[in-house]
Amino acid sequence: MDQRVERTVKALKRHGFSAEFVAGKEEAAKLILSRIPVSAKVGIPGSKTIRQMGLDRALRERGLITFDHWVPGMSAEELLKTRKAQLACELLLTSANAITEKGEIFNMDGVGNRIAPTIFGPDRVIFVVGVNKLVPDLAAARVRVQKVAAPKRAAELEIDVPCVKTGECNDCNSPKRICRAELVLHRAPGLSKIEVYIVGEELGN
Ligand code: SF4
Incomplete structure (x- = not known):
């Protein structure tokens, strides 16, 4: 585990999250x-990381009930129902756009x-x-979304927003804008049990 990962894991734990590093x-x-x-009913919202790791397929092969709108x-109608089921599932399996070395979890979303x-x-x-996806602080987390995560995701979905062409965010007002709601988990929310697995490979956008 390099020092950056070690700092991040320690900071997450200080903030009430369970956190560990896994190499591969x-x-x-x-x-x-x-x-x-x-027996768990698992919600899987939009996350390339979870699909790259094959977790969605593995859960289905094991016969678990999954709420996966991908x-x-x-x-x-089914898409909406599945997204709503993710809100109240037993276990949510997801990723983040960035984790700061200060122990914060950062996500930007289009639907919510x-x-x-x-x-x-x-x-x-x-x-x-x-x-x-490890970054020093929240400012770097926002830059990561604007210059990396959002342009890559919009390009994959063939969504016509300015960052796809320029690689830069201009805080667009496009009807197709994918950055609509930002969430920072500064500390583990009071009634939530949150586990973070940092994997020593490039995953997701
Ligand atoms: S706000 Fe618009 S231009 Fe900026 S990253 Fe998001 S989609 Fe791209």
Whole structure:
């Protein structure tokens, strides 16, 4: 574990989060799966990291009930129902746009189903975050979203917003804007049980 990771893990723990470092994504996936009971109903909001680690597929193969709105072929009604189910699932499996070395969890969202249940709702929230998302502080977290996470995600979805072309955020007023709600978990919220797994590989946007 390098010093940056060590500082981040310690700071997260000081702030009431459970936090640990796992070197590789396969090892991390095994560990996380071993800690999810087969009876759990798991919400999986928009997270490339969770899909890259194969956690969504692994849970389905084990027969767990998942609320995953990235499963193809859903109607608009099913998509909405699935997003709402994520708000009150037993366990939320997600990622963050950035984790600061000061021990804060930063997320930007377009709809809100990714950030809302990380404050209150599920019995447990698991964040899985690649080392590429560690930043010194909140200012750097915002810059990371504006210059890396949002332009990459918008490009993947072929959404026509200015940052896709320029790589810079101009605080756009596009109807397609994907940055609409920002959440910082400064400390673990009072009634939430939050676990953070920092994985020693590049994951997500
Ligand atoms: S606010 Fe608009 S331009 Fe800025 S990063 Fe988000 S989508 Fe891109």
